[in-house]
Amino acid sequence: MLFNCTLQFIILFCSGLLIVLQPEPASAGRQAEETQLKAAYIYNFGKYVTWPMITATDPLDICLLGPDPLADPLQKLEEKKIGDREITFYLLDSTSIKTDCEMLFISRSQQEQLAGTLAQLEDNAVLTISDIQGFAGKGGMIELVRKENKIRFVINIDSVQRAGLVISSRLLRLATILSGDRQP
Amino acid sequence: MSISKKTFVLTAFLWSQFFLPVHAAPIPPDADALSDTLIDLDLESLMDVEVYAASKKTQRLSDISSAVFVINQDMIRRSGLTEIPEILRLAPGVQVSRINGNAWSVSIRGGSGRYGDKLLVMIDGRSIYTLLFAGVYWEDQDLVLADIDRIEVIRGPGAAIWGANAVNGVINIITKAASETQGLHVNVSTGTMNSGLAGMRYGGTISENAHYRVSLKYRQQVTFDRPDGGENHDGLQVGHGSFRTDWEPNSRDSFSLQGAMFDGTVEENMVEFFPVPPYAGRVQEDDDSRGWDVVGSWSRQVSAGNQIDLKLYYDDAHRDSFFYSSDLDTFDLALQQQFVIGRRQNVIYGFRYRYTGTEIEGKTNFLVAHESRSDYLYSFFLQDEIALLEKELFLTLGSKFEYQSFTGFEVQPTLRLLWNVNQTNSLWTAVSRAVRTPSIGEQEMALEYGYMPVDGNPDQLVGFWILGNSDLDSETLIAYEAGFRSELTSALSVDLALFYNQYDDVRGFELLTPAPVLEPVPHLRTGMQMANNVSGHGYGFELSADWKPVKTLRFRANYSNIQIETDEAAGAPDFLDQEFAGKAPTSLYTLSMDWAPRSDMDLGMYLYGSSRLNYSADPVPDYIRFDLRLAWRPVTGVELSLVGRNLFDSEHTEYPSTDALLNSDIPQSIYAGLTLDF
Numbered sequence: 001m002l003f004n005c006t007l008q009f010i011i012l013f014c015s016g017l018l019i020v021l022q023p024e025p026a027s028a029g030r031q032a033e034e035t036q037l038k039a040a041y042i043y044n045f046g047k048y049v050t051w052p053m054i055t056a057t058d059p060l061d062i063c064l065l066g067p068d069p070l071a072d073p074l075q076k077l078e079e080k081k082i083g084d085r086e087i088t089f090y091l092l093d094s095t096s097i098k099t100d101c102e103m104l105f106i107s108r109s110q111q112e113q114l115a116g117t118l119a120q121l122e123d124n125a126v127l128t129i130s131d132i133q134g135f136a137g138k139g140g141m142i143e144l145v146r147k148e149n150k151i152r153f154v155i156n157i158d159s160v161q162r163a164g165l166v167i168s169s170r171l172l173r174l175a176t177i178l179s180g181d182r183q184p
Numbered sequence: 185m186s187i188s189k190k191t192f193v194l195t196a197f198l199w200s201q202f203f204l205p206v207h208a209a210p211i212p213p214d215a216d217a218l219s220d221t222l223i224d225l226d227l228e229s230l231m232d233v234e235v236y237a238a239s240k241k242t243q244r245l246s247d248i249s250s251a252v253f254v255i256n257q258d259m260i261r262r263s264g265l266t267e268i269p270e271i272l273r274l275a276p277g278v279q280v281s282r283i284n285g286n287a288w289s290v291s292i293r294g295g296s297g298r299y300g301d302k303l304l305v306m307i308d309g310r311s312i313y314t315l316l317f318a319g320v321y322w323e324d325q326d327l328v329l330a331d332i333d334r335i336e337v338i339r340g341p342g343a344a345i346w347g348a349n350a351v352n353g354v355i356n357i358i359t360k361a362a363s364e365t366q367g368l369h370v371n372v373s374t375g376t377m378n379s380g381l382a383g384m385r386y387g388g389t390i391s392e393n394a395h396y397r398v399s400l401k402y403r404q405q406v407t408f409d410r411p412d413g414g415e416n417h418d419g420l421q422v423g424h425g426s427f428r429t430d431w432e433p434n435s436r437d438s439f440s441l442q443g444a445m446f447d448g449t450v451e452e453n454m455v456e457f458f459p460v461p462p463y464a465g466r467v468q469e470d471d472d473s474r475g476w477d478v479v480g481s482w483s484r485q486v487s488a489g490n491q492i493d494l495k496l497y498y499d500d501a502h503r504d505s506f507f508y509s510s511d512l513d514t515f516d517l518a519l520q521q522q523f524v525i526g527r528r529q530n531v532i533y534g535f536r537y538r539y540t541g542t543e544i545e546g547k548t549n550f551l552v553a554h555e556s557r558s559d560y561l562y563s564f565f566l567q568d569e570i571a572l573l574e575k576e577l578f579l580t581l582g583s584k585f586e587y588q589s590f591t592g593f594e595v596q597p598t599l600r601l602l603w604n605v606n607q608t609n610s611l612w613t614a615v616s617r618a619v620r621t622p623s624i625g626e627q628e629m630a631l632e633y634g635y636m637p638v639d640g641n642p643d644q645l646v647g648f649w650i651l652g653n654s655d656l657d658s659e660t661l662i663a664y665e666a667g668f669r670s671e672l673t674s675a676l677s678v679d680l681a682l683f684y685n686q687y688d689d690v691r692g693f694e695l696l697t698p699a700p701v702l703e704p705v706p707h708l709r710t711g712m713q714m715a716n717n718v719s720g721h722g723y724g725f726e727l728s729a730d731w732k733p734v735k736t737l738r739f740r741a742n743y744s745n746i747q748i749e750t751d752e753a754a755g756a757p758d759f760l761d762q763e764f765a766g767k768a769p770t771s772l773y774t775l776s777m778d779w780a781p782r783s784d785m786d787l788g789m790y791l792y793g794s795s796r797l798n799y800s801a802d803p804v805p806d807y808i809r810f811d812l813r814l815a816w817r818p819v820t821g822v823e824l825s826l827v828g829r830n831l832f833d834s835e836h837t838e839y840p841s842t843d844a845l846l847n848s849d850i851p852q853s854i855y856a857g858l859t860l861d862f
Contacts (some may be wrong), residue, residue: 040222040230048227068435071490080223099366108435133392149257149333149364150231174227 037151038144039073040119042129043107046082048168051102051125056084063090063098066107066119074105099124106130106140114138125164136178141165145176154178185537197308249580249600249612251277251339251667251681251726257360260329262778262788264813264827266378266403269322271329272355273792274776275337276742277726279768280793281839284848285408286450287766288322289839292339292353293685294722294748296767298845300502302351302620302661304342308359309518310443310479310497313349315540315559316510318623323450324473325357328383328399330369330859333360339726340683341663343618344582344598346562347536351618351661352685361440362387362395362430368862375855377829380404394431399423407451408848412839416848417468423764436485445476454845459635459645459705460489467548475501487522507550507844511543530569536586537562542624549632553654561588568597579603590621591658602656608671616663622656626691626714632704633711641831649696649711653727657716663687676731684723684806688715692760720764722748736780743773762800767842769806771795778831788813794838802840802847808832809850810826823859828852 046060060082061134064074077087092098094113097120104126110117111132118139121128128135129142136156141163143154153169160167196590222233251734254273256635265271269288273280279296281289286299295302299319305312307327313321335357340774366387373381380402387397400423405467407419433439450471457464477499484492499514520534538561567582583597598616605611629652638644667681701709724746732738748765790811797804810832815825830836835849 036222037230037233040225041227043223043229046228066435069485069488077223108432146364150233152231171227174231 006126020022034146034151035069035073038070038131038151039077039151042103043073043077043082045127045129045171046087046103048171049103049127050166050168051127052164053125054102059086059088060103061088061090061098061101063092063101063104064103064107065092065097066106066109067095068107068109070105070107097121099126101126103127105153106132106135108132116141123163127163127165142175147155152176192219193651201516208653233574247579249602249614249667250342251665251679251683252456253679253728255335255337257330257332257334260332262786262813262827263776264788264811264829266329266373266381267322268325268327268329268335268357271335272773273333274356274740276679276728276774277339277744277746277772278337278353279772279794281797282850283839283841283845284453285405286323286414286420287418289844290320290322290355291768292337292713293683293724293746294765295352296425296770296839297842299623301355301623302349302659303355304346304350305355305357306346307357308479309356309481309495310477310499311514311516314501314512315624316503316512316542316544317625318620321473321592323420323422324446324448324475324501326401326403326422326426326446326448327357327359327383327426327444328369328371328401330371330383331359331365331385331397331399331426331428333358334362339681340614340665341596341616341618341661343596344534344567344584344616345534345565347561347565347584347586347596348588348594348619348621349755351620351659359428359442362397362428365397365428366395366404366828368860369587370860373825373855373857373859374855375827376406377853378403378405378855379852381855381857387659390429390431393433394429396427396429398425398427408851409835410587410846411849417451417453418846418848419451420448422446422450422473426700438483439643440481440483441479442475443478445474445689447474448472450505452506454548454844455635456506458648459707461642463635463637466619469506471506473502475499486523489530490522492519492521494519506548508547508552509545511696528571528574531567532569532582533564533566535562535564544624544628546629551630551632552628553630553652554628557628559589559624561586563587576604578604585614588621591619591656592629594621595656610669611667613666614663615665618656618661618663620661621658622653622691626652626656627654628652635707638677645707646698647701647707647709649709650693651696651711651713653714656691657689658716659690659716660688675733676729678727680727682723682725684721686719687764688719688723690718690720690764691716692718692763718750718760718764719752720748720750722746722768738778740776741774743771745771761803766799767797767840769795769797769804784817786813787814797840798838799842802842804837807836807838809836821861823861825857827857828854 062074062077064071071091075089078089080087088097094110099121108131128140130140131144136154139159141156141159145152145154153175156178158179255271255274259274260271263274266770269280269290272278272290277292279291283289283298289296289298289300291300292303299317301318305320312325338354342350346354365385369385371383383401385397385399389395396474402423405420410416424446428442431439431831450473452471454467454469455464456467476495479497481495486492496517501512503510511536516537516538518534522532524530540559540601542557545555563584563586564582568576572579580600583595585595587593596618598614600614602612631650633650634648635644638646664684668678671677691714694715696711698710726744728742730740747766748768750761750764773793777789779787781787793808794806796806809830811829812831813825813827815823817823818832830852835851837847838850839847841847
């Protein structure tokens with residue numbers, strides 16, 4: 001009886017093994033701290049966005065507006081490069097918005113001044129990113145959303161185009177696309 | 185001879201470079217190797233990475249050099265298991281024995297029983313370990329399973345942080361934040377074991393930073409059969425309701441308010457003893473078990489690596505059973521702070537105050553010394569994790585200091601060392617002390633356990649009693665542990681833990697000197713009184729492996745082995761050795777396969793095995809249980825599932841009849857379920 005059970009189980013196991021499907025990405029089943037993961041996303045966005053009038057060797061400025069636990073992992077990005085572009089990190093407070101950042105992450109602490117901040121950035125080629133809820137719907141460009149323990153992102157394509165930025169189709173394919181100022 | 189100022193400054197600078205960290209940029213204490221590799225992942229892979237809650241950091245400190253296993257929501261769902269104690273089978277080294285339909289014994293590294301008294305269990309930081317009988321009423325814990333984020337199972341003592349009763353292990357059941365349980369979730373199933381099971385949850389948004397959910401569950405379980413045939417009386421009906429609201433007004437603060445209530449009818453099959461003929465008779469009772477709790481917490485991120493947590497809860501538990509009727513009110517307040525000193529030290533400390541008010545009244549064959557009592561606990565803990573070599577070698581020193589009304593002052597220290605050999609291999613070792621304080625029942629109770637006339641003469645009656653002891657001391661454990669974790673490849677990881685536990689002053693019994701008494705009728709009283717007269721040791725290992733060869737297929741295997749021996753049971757009968765050493769099987773194992781043959785289908789195969797349980801009065805043969813789950817999602821948000829439990833076997837027993845409970849055969853069962861998520 002016992003032998004029989006074990007045998008049946010082994011057969012079931014082996015038949016499962018025979019079915020080899022796509023190779024495993026190294027990331028599956030991994031866990032990471034939220035801020036680290038968000039920083040990794042921001043770094044990746046940098047690879048798939050083209051800024052107007054910027055050459056492939058100019059440094060890339062990543063800015064953080066407001067106090068946020070993302071400061072440390074973003075600071076660490078200075079050790080990396082995107083292509084040949086060096087990364088520089090700036091921590092800004094609400095009184096000193098830098099409009100020549102390539103990427104600007106707006107902290108949740110800036111939620112109340114969000115409309116003003118976005119207005120100030122209008123017509124500048126700054127990729128705005130935030131995890132403020134409804135960010136993309138309010139005219140922001142990329143909103144990081146937590147869904148079922150994973151991070152997803154929403155892109156407001158109109159805001160991106162208005163700023164003269166070009167986003168690669170690879171990034172768009174993975175995003176939830178929002179057109180106009182509607183909520184998804 | 186004089187040194188120029190320039191040379192001095194330069195020398196000082198060079199020396200300081202030697203001692204000070206090389207990089208000037210501040211690196212948070214948890215920026216481990218993982219984050220470096222995260223950056224190098226492409227977007228598609230990032231989308232597969234799961235986030236763990238920031239709150240986990242507080243536990244991570246203690247977890248880092250101990251034997252931890254996490255059962256996540258995905259594992260719970262795929263297993264097809266429907267009760268929390270059953271789900272604990274998924275973790276290595278956890279002995280889950282279903283005694284009968286509504287009673288479980290859950291234990292780690294020995295100490296099993298209806299009241300697994302050496303295991304501390306918490307739901308969102310609220311202890312569900314009852315001080316009344318030192319254990320958990322598992323049948324009362326019936327959450328909507330989809331609300332659970334994860335269950336952290338820590339093997340080995342956790343007393344340096346969690347205090348008394350975290351002796352052989354700690355189980356933390358952690359529910360999801362309200363923001364992660366938005367929308368409507370409905371789960372209904374019916375089958376041969378749980379004739380009706382319905383769970384429902386609705387989660388909504390109050391404002392952008394505030395969310396709530398309300399959950400309801402009802403479960404009705406049928407009566408099982410006794411091993412010798414005939415029905416037991418061990419069915420269960422339990423209803424459970426809960427709510428949770430989370431509010432994050434800014435990026436630094438988060439507040440949470442949650443509460444739950446339950447009401448259950450727990451069937452019991454008992455023997456009542458009379459001092460008059462026929463002296464004993466079977467009684468089938470329906471216990472009423474109900475309670476409610478409310479938990480509030482506030483967490484503030486002061487700065488990176490500096491966090492303060494405040495939690496308070498109130499818990500009211502009522503049980504009207506065959507033996508007694510009880511009501512316990514618990515108020516608990518805990519404050520803790522975690523901060524970093526420089527780059528090498530991570531400190532965590534905390535205070536706790538707990539009040540427990542107990543009303544207990546003996547009903548059948550059961551007397552208590554005090555019908556009402558108050559118990560207090562004041563405690564402080566301090567733990568420092570020191571990076572002896574940055575990111576590589578960590579020393580953790582910590583201790584709990586607590587004063588409680590059961591046994592007075594207790595110190596429970598731990599010393600832990602972790603060595604990250606490289607990015608994929610780590611070794612750890614620890615030595616710790618933990619105590620188990622006597623329960624209210626053990627201090628208060630007197631149980632009539634049989635009457636017998638001498639030579640058939642009803643006027644010469646001998647009564648057998650089991651008496652508690654108000655002078656009971658704490659049981660102590662000194663645990664020596666070591667472990668090894670390795671990611672052999674990105675798809676295969678293994679975890680090995682070894683332990684040697686030395687127990688002293690374990691609660692056993694002393695024989696009573698026979699004495700004539702007048703209550704409840706004149707008789708000669710014999711029997712036993714509780715005493716701290718057992719010492720013993722347990723040693724063994726737990727091994728687990730996780731292999732995910734391809735994205736759609738995952739195997740897990742656990743094996744654990746334990747030897748438990750009594751050192752001495754001076755002046756006590758043989759059965760004390762059996763109570764201490766005879767209720768844990770030598771081997772436990774689990775093998776599982778989760779396979780997604782198509783993106784809309786899941787197939788899970790689970791094998792749970794246990795070697796023979798050598799309890800001499802009622803040995804339990806080895807058993808293997810095989811569960812199969814098939815699920816299909818015809819459209820998004822709808823899942824149909826079919827689950828068979830114990831498919832290779834018509835029935836088996838998992839635990840002897842002890843603790844005044846009659847065991848049952850655990851039957852083969854099937855159920856069909858429907859889950860909707862909108």
